[in-house]
Amino acid sequence: xxxxxxxxxxxxxxxxxxxxxxxxxxxxxxxxxxxxxxxxxxxxxxxxxxxxxxxxxxxxxxxxxxxxxxxxxxxxxxxxxxxxxxxxxxxxxxxxxxxxxxxxxxxxxxxxxxxxxxxxxxxxxxxxxxxxxxxxxxxxxxxxxxxxxxxxxxxxxxxxxxxxxxxxxxxxxxxxxxxxxxxxxxxxxxxxxxxxxxxxxxxxxxxxxxxxxxxxxxxxxxxxxxxxxxxxxxxxxxxxxxxxxxxxxxxxxxxxx
Amino acid sequence: xxxxxxxxxxxxxxxxxxxxxxxxxxxxxxxxxxxxxxxxxxxxxxxxxxxxxxxxxxxxxxxxxxxxxxxxxxxxxxxxxxxxxxxxxxxxxxxxxxxxxxxxxxxxxxxxxxxxxxxxxxxxxxxxxxxxxxxxxxxxxxxxxxxxxxxxxxxxxxxxxxxxxxxxxxxxxxxxxxxxxxxxxxxxxxxxxxxxxxxxxxxxxxxxxxxxxxxxxxxxxxxxxxxxxxxxxxxxxxxxxxxxxxxxxxxxxxxxxxxxxxxxxxxxxxxxxxxxxxxxxxxxxxxxxxxxxxxxxxxxxxxxxxxxxxxxxxxxxxxxxxxxxxxxxxxxxxxxxxxxxxxxxxxxxxxxxxxxxxxxxxxxxxxxxxxxxxxxxxxxxxxxxxxxxxxxxxxxxxxxxxxxxxxxxxxxxxxxxxxxxxxxxxxxxxxxxxxxxxxxxxxxxxxxxxxxxxxxxxxxxxxxxxxxxxxxxxxxxxxxxxxxxxxxxxxxxxxxxxx
Numbered sequence: 034x035x036x037x038x039x040x041x042x043x044x045x046x047x048x049x050x051x052x053x054x055x056x057x058x059x060x061x062x063x064x065x066x067x068x069x070x071x072x073x074x075x076x077x078x079x080x081x082x083x084x085x086x087x088x089x090x091x092x093x094x095x096x097x098x099x100x101x102x103x104x105x106x107x108x109x110x111x112x113x114x115x116x117x118x119x120x121x122x123x124x125x126x127x128x129x130x131x132x133x134x135x136x137x138x139x140x141x142x143x144x145x146x147x148x149x150x151x152x153x154x155x156x157x158x159x160x161x162x163x164x165x166x167x168x169x170x171x172x173x174x175x176x177x178x179x180x181x182x183x184x185x186x187x188x189x190x191x192x193x194x195x196x197x198x199x200x201x202x203x204x205x206x207x208x209x210x211x212x213x214x215x216x217x218x219x220x221x222x223x224x225x226x227x228x229x230x231x232x233x234x235x236x237x238x239x240x241x242x243x244x245x246x247x248x249x250x251x252x253x254x255x256x257x258x259x260x261x262x263x264x265x266x267x268x269x270x271x272x273x274x275x276x277x278x279x280x281x282x283x284x285x286x287x288x289x290x
Numbered sequence: 291x292x293x294x295x296x297x298x299x300x301x302x303x304x305x306x307x308x309x310x311x312x313x314x315x316x317x318x319x320x321x322x323x324x325x326x327x328x329x330x331x332x333x334x335x336x337x338x339x340x341x342x343x344x345x346x347x348x349x350x351x352x353x354x355x356x357x358x359x360x361x362x363x364x365x366x367x368x369x370x371x372x373x374x375x376x377x378x379x380x381x382x383x384x385x386x387x388x389x390x391x392x393x394x395x396x397x398x399x400x401x402x403x404x405x406x407x408x409x410x411x412x413x414x415x416x417x418x419x420x421x422x423x424x425x426x427x428x429x430x431x432x433x434x435x436x437x438x439x440x441x442x443x444x445x446x447x448x449x450x451x452x453x454x455x456x457x458x459x460x461x462x463x464x465x466x467x468x469x470x471x472x473x474x475x476x477x478x479x480x481x482x483x484x485x486x487x488x489x490x491x492x493x494x495x496x497x498x499x500x501x502x503x504x505x506x507x508x509x510x511x512x513x514x515x516x517x518x519x520x521x522x523x524x525x526x527x528x529x530x531x532x533x534x535x536x537x538x539x540x541x542x543x544x545x546x547x548x549x550x551x552x553x554x555x556x557x558x559x560x561x562x563x564x565x566x567x568x569x570x571x572x573x574x575x576x577x578x579x580x581x582x583x584x585x586x587x588x589x590x591x592x593x594x595x596x597x598x599x600x601x602x603x604x605x606x607x608x609x610x611x612x613x614x615x616x617x618x619x620x621x622x623x624x625x626x627x628x629x630x631x632x633x634x635x636x637x638x639x640x641x642x643x644x645x646x647x648x649x650x651x652x653x654x655x656x657x658x659x660x661x662x663x664x665x666x667x668x669x670x671x672x673x674x675x676x677x678x679x680x681x682x683x684x685x686x687x688x689x690x691x692x693x694x695x696x697x698x699x700x701x702x703x704x705x706x707x708x709x710x711x712x713x714x715x716x717x718x719x720x721x722x723x724x725x726x727x728x729x730x731x732x733x734x735x736x737x738x739x740x741x742x743x744x745x746x747x748x749x750x751x752x753x754x755x756x757x758x759x760x761x762x763x764x765x766x767x768x769x770x771x772x773x774x775x776x777x778x779x780x781x782x783x784x785x786x787x788x789x
Contacts, residue, residue, distance in 0.1 A: 064658060071640055071661045095656025097710075098644075137658075150595075157492050159591060179654075185500035186654045195494070198502075240501075247502040247512070248494060 053107045056121070057277055058082060059223040060104065061133035062089075062096035065116055067145025075116030075145050076126070077138070078104060081223050086118040090146065092126035093153070093189035094179055101131035103180050103222065105277045117143045123273035127180035131225075153192035162199060169204040172197075172287035173267035176241060177278055180216070181229055183236045185244070193271055194241065197285050198248045206290040209245060209255045213238030216280040229281065234260055241283045254290075318375035319384060322360035322367035322397065325353035333564065334375035338745035338787040342564035343374055343483070344581045350555065356548035357555050362540035364400035368552070371398070371427065371537065372482040377561045377743025379481040382425040382754075389415070389422055402539050403428040407458030407474070420456060420696060424754040426476035428458065430536070431522070431725050433466060433473045438524060439507050443728035446706035449473060452717065454698040475720040476697060477519050477752050483561040484740055485526065487669060488516050490590025492676035498648050503678070514590075515678030519736050519752040522726045526553055560585045562742040563788055569625030572788045575614060576606030577626075579788055584742065587671050593637075597670030601633035601785060608634070625784060631777075632785025636663045641772040645711040648681035648735050652710070663766075663782075666738060673741030673789070680723040680735040684769055685751045687734035688717035692755050692765065704730035720753055745787045759783045 058080040065075035076096045079086045089096070089104050096102050106124025113120065117138075156162065174197040176190050185191050201209050213234035219226050238257045246252050266272070267284045318334050320326070328350045332343040352358035357368040372378045388396045394412050399421065401408040406428070410417035420426040434443045451459045451466055458474040459465050466473055491514050495502050503512035506524040513524045523529040527549050534544050544552070562581040565571050572579025583603060591597025608630035615623055642658040643649055649666065650657035659665075666681055667673040675681070684690025702716040702724070709716055709730050716733050723735035736752045750756040756765055763779050766772060774782070 064656075066642065066660065068640070068660065070638075071665065072655075072659060073640075074642075074656070074658070074660045076656065094654040095659065097650065097657040099657065099711075155493060155495060157592060157596060158494055159492065159588075159596060184652050187497045187500075188654075191495055191497065191500070198494075244502050247505050 055105065055107060055276055056080065056087075057103070057105050057220075057222050059101055059129065059131075059225050059227075061136075062098060062100075062102050062126075063136045063138060064096075064098050065138040065140065065143060065145070067116065067140045067143050069140075069145045070147055072148040073145040075118075075143065077116060077118045078102060080104075087124075088114075088116040088118040088120045089124050089126050090116060091120070091122040092124045093151070094126045094128065094186050096126055097128050098135040098137065099133055101129045101133050103127040103129055103227070105275055107275070115144055115146050117141065123275060125179070125275060125278050127182065129181070129227075151188045154188050155191050155195045164203050165200065169207070169289040171289070172200045172204070172285075174200070174285040174287070175266045175268040175271055176237075176283045176285070177271040178237055178281040178283070180227070180278075180281060181233070183233060183240050185240065189271070194244055197241070197287070198245055198250065201245060201250045201285075201287050202248065204287065204289050205251070205254070207254060208288045208290060209250060210258050210286045210288075211238045211241050211245075211255065212258050212260050212284045213241075214260050214280050214282050214284070218280075220277075237283045241285065318373075319388065320358070320369045320373055320375075322358060322365060322370060324358070325351075326358075328352050328374075332374055334746065336375070336381075336563075336746045337567075339563060339567040339569075340565040341375065341377055341743055341746045342562065342581050343378075344560045344585050346558040346560065346585055350558075355551055355555065356544060357552050360397070361534070361544075362538035364397050364402070364539055366397040366400060366538050368482070368533065368538075371479045374561075375746065377481050377746040378483040378559065379743075379747040380425065380479045381747050382423075382749055385421055385425060389418070394418065400539065403430070403537055406456040407461055407464060409461050409463055410457065420476050424476070424696065425478055425749050426754050427479060427537070428456070428474050429477050429519075430458075430464065430472040430474050431520075433471050433725070434728060435522075435725065437728075438504065445724075445728035445730075447702045447704045447724070447728075447730035447733070449721070450701045450703075452699040452701050455696055456698055459698050459700075473700070473721075473725065474698065475725075476754075477720070478749070478754050480518065480739060481561065481743060481747065482556055483559045484584055484672060484742055485556050485559075486589040487584075487672040487674065488740060489514050489526070490669075490676075492590040492592055492669070496678045497653050498677060498680065500652065515680075516674060516737055519720075520722050520724075520726045521678065521680055521737055526556055561746075563745050566625060566788050568621055569629065569784075569788065570622050572603075572629075575610065575626070578603040578606075581742075584671055589669075589672070590676060591670045592676045593664060593668055593670045599637060600664045600668060600670060600673055601636055601789075603671070604630045604633045604785070604788070628781045628784040629788050632781035632783070635774075635778050635781055636667075636785060638662055639772075639774070639778060641766075641770045643770055646682055646684070647709070647711060647731060647733075650711070651731070657711075667741060675738045679738035680732065681738060682711075682722070682732075682734040683736065683751075684734065685736060685755055685765070686718050686720040686722060686753055687712065690769055691719060694719055694753065694755060697753065702730060702733050706730070709733065722752075741786065742789050744789055759786045762786070 060078045063077045076090045106121035109120045109122040176193040215229040215234035219228040330348045334341045360367050371380050401412050405417045506513045560581040564580045593600035607626040640660045640662045644658035669676045697719040708714045721733045724732040756762040763782050
């Protein structure tokens with residue numbers, strides 16, 4: 034019921050089946066220049082453990098050809114072959130500070146994907162937004178983050194941030210409680226041991242707090258609360274069924290006063 | 291087709307009908323204190339045709355108006371650098387004409403910023419070479435400066451002067467190592483017109499910052515973030531204070547009444563090219579070019595989401611019937627078809643955009659990303675960025691900047707994280723937005739300009755590096771290895787000269 038107010042959780046069905054194995058690896062990306070209109074290029078990368086080449090273009094964050102990426106996702110062999118590699122979907126890409134040699138492939142007959150506006154996009158101010166109806170319910174929101182980043186990424190984190198802020202603004206007076214989380218348990222992926230610094234949890238919470246204030250949520254109604262270790266995200270939907278990004282998030286609870 | 295008309299068009303047309311057509315023989319140059327009447331409609335010839343200015347709500351007396359009245363020791367007014375005939379910017383042609391007329395005595399060439407450095411002998415042409423040869427005004431920014439709230443910046447980079455033919459960055463009194471350290475960069479005046487668009491907020495966020503739009507501490511309200519090359523002021527009133535002390539040389543603030551009157555003028559004035567020397571009126575045969583569409587349309591819409599596609603003003607010229615075509619002289623037809631193709635190329639011809647801070651990082655579009663001119667120039671009718679438009683096109687940074695032996699060159703050393711594309715050290719002619727934020731990742735990010743009235747205000751780019759519209763297209767062709775055909779280049783140039 035709560036999730037229905039907030040997000041319409043069924044809008045983003047994942048293609049992953051319950052039995053699919055989540056694939057995580059670190060590798061250098063390769064850009065395939067499928068010249069098929071704006072944003073039509075493909076991001077390919079090979080899992081060093083298996084040598085399998087994957088198409089990770091569906092990730093909200095696209096790669097940088099100079100830097101290694103952390104890939105977290107499901108193989109989706111039913112999604113066709115627009116780029117010349119096994120499609121991963123859903124998938125997340127995080128850009129790491131590990132240098133790569135840039136490499137670009139020509140289209141080689143692959144068409145890539147015509148761009149279409151992702152479902153998770155922030156609407157312009159010139160479009161009316163639907164306000165919640167009274168009596169106001171408690172709101173719970175979750176904003177996902179890329180690995181080792183506090184940046185609100187385009188067409189994923191910003192979508193959830195915007196939903197959070199709009200709800201907080203629409204049901205004022207309300208108490209907003211923010212909890213930042215970080216992935217502090219070391220993981221070994223493709224031979225690299227990676228972990229997020231504990232402070233990043235607080236930094237993420239601060240980013241969300243600042244954003245709320247900038248949009249006009251009264252500072253006095255905002256609290257940052259400590260994370261309960263092992264707690265599940267308030268909302269699972271932003272992760273599309275993936276497990277490994279779950280700890281990189283901010284949870285927000287909004288209680289009407 | 292334009293669903294964005296907001297003004298009663300008839301009222302706007304009426305205001306124009308009553309205005310006397312501007313006498314063509316009047317001097318195009320506006321000196322301060324002339325006391326001319328600014329009519330509801332004003333036209334000026336330029337090399338490509340005719341520019342038109344519209345003043346919403348009818349004529350205005352400029353006698354005693356603070357935009358047109360000299361203030362400060364140099365006898366300058368705002369209009370000195372924001373000339374109606376030059377689309378409210380300043381063309382190199384006008385600058386050179388004023389030098390021929392009056393030499394260093396013209397207030398335009400005031401020592402403070404109309405010369406390469408105030409300590410140079412002011413009577414000599416060479417001391418004003420950056421203004422005379424490149425159309426550039428000296429902008430002296432305290433370094434390190436302050437943030438929007440007035441707190442001192444803690445920059446994550448250092449600046450050294452590699453060379454400075456202007457002499458000013460090495461000057462004992464004005465330089466980076468003086469008692470009051472300043473960095474001098476040299477920039478083109480930005481047009482003072484069409485502010486409905488420049489001030490418009492299309493979205494609540496700045497995706498380049500991953501945060502909501504910056505809030506102006508003076509008003510507590512968010513702002514569009516599209517003013518000045520380096521985004522150093524958040525509002526037109528803050529800009530006026532900056533201009534009054536920097537360009538007009540008086541430290542007393544303009545009084546509240548003056549500011550109100552300037553603001554009133556700035557928000558009423560619209561400018562665009564109206565007639566092309568080859569193609570005739572840019573709003574002929576169903577096209578919607580010219581300033582009237584600007585004045586009567588809603589501002590701040592994204593061309594790809596709710597707004598009119600960018601430069602679809604010229605769609606009608608794409609769809610002319612054979613009967614209509616047959617009626618037009620060959621030259622006119624060719625020009626109109628070329629403009630329409632140019633508009634389409636602007637939106638649809640894609641290329642790989644790479645290593646461009648503000649686009650490829652940190653948003654997550656990917657590096658590279660395939661897109662077109664309209665990716666950055668995305669606002670309907672205006673071709674600026676709906677989001678705050680600070681982007682590093684490379685116009686001021688090595689290795690992408692064109693050679694500019696006349697400009698100062700700085701070495702930036704990032705002391706924290708390296709720059710996402712350039713590494714630890716960056717050679718730049720103008721650190722741009724980084725002078726405002728103190729972040730090395732912002733070096734060379736310059737706020738996108740509007741694209742109207744271009745024919746009246748060469749040279750282009752903030753540092754004047756493109757001497758004409760063809761040079762703009764050639765710069766992009768080199769920067770992003772686009773491979774435009776000759777025809778595409780001509781079409782883009784024709785489009786831009788008609789804006």
